[in-house]
Amino acid sequence: MLKSNLLVLYLSYRDPRVKWFAKLFTLCVVAYAFSPIDLIPDFIPILGYVDDLIIVPIGIVLALKMIPQVVIEENRPKAQEILSKPRNWYTATLFIIVWVLLAAWLSLYVYNRFFS
Template identity: 80%
Template sequence: MLQKLKQIAKQLKSNLIALYLSYRDPRVKWYAKLFTMCVVAYAFSPIDLIPDFIPILGYLDDLIIVPLGIVLALKMIPKDVIEENREKAQEFQKKPKNWFTATLFIIVWVLFAIWISIMIYKKFGH
């Protein structure tokens, strides 16, 4: 059971990387690019539609919304583009992780959260 879940998670990650590569492809129509970009951004974003601390519902987006978005995005992109980018995604996953980029993303999100907090405090704090 655990092995099957790991395999599904690895496949989802591979599909997300393939979608990331695909939305930048000129053969993909604009509406598919837009939808795919939103799915990829949401999947990689640390901010969830439903916060994880809410019992049961918090994991709803991770278990239903993200996989559903991936499936819909895969259907919108031409098969040849997806297959080409799945191969690239497999190669990408074999490369060492880029911790610098991950750290940069976290810093940007933290700075954004601080900025929003300051704006809210200035507006309502006094």
Template identity: 65%
Template sequence: MKQQNTLTKLKNFAGNLKQNLFVLYLSYKDDRVPWYAKVFAICVVAYAFSPIDLIPDFIPVLGYLDDLIIVPIGIFLALKLIPPHVIEEYRFRAEEIKKNGKPKNWYVGILFILIWAAFIIWIGNIIINLFQQP
């Protein structure tokens, strides 16, 4: 019984994280949100949905710590930067989105792929230049 209760709590926690990510995603487009909150919110959303982590998941234990610690802390801080009335408005919309199924935004997905590709090319150039120096 205790194990089932813990599992239910974890599922609820994960569901709240997911909904808060949708709230952040919707909020970053709002003109009532300060620019620094928008930047932080989109960085948190991008990191949460990105397949590339700060610590790769294949590293035992540590690989999942960034997902379990960094993402929730980032969500918490981003929500603190956004005005409460904006959060409440988008919390309702996020719940509607959740009921109707996941949104599919291919433009944002393509943008993130292009950003990561540019980052990899940039790092690759740095590494190549390091090895080419006399």
């Protein structure tokens, strides 16, 4: 549900019917949700997860209230369609294999060049 709502917000952000201040707030919420940098670092006991459990959902709810309902209803099916598409694991596997082979080749090259 959280991922779906974030995708709806992202799609709604790009809609011209959304007012500029709602776009700005929505952009901040989506960027914060996907950002690896937290307002309160996760290593702080209890408080570290406050932003993940409270701040992000409240931001999503507020952003959804700022966006016209028509825009949200148009973007919900689009978000569900994007989320339901199958992932192309073959391509991802191919890229991982290429990177592993490249790293192995580079390691052997450096070892043979500088350590033997």
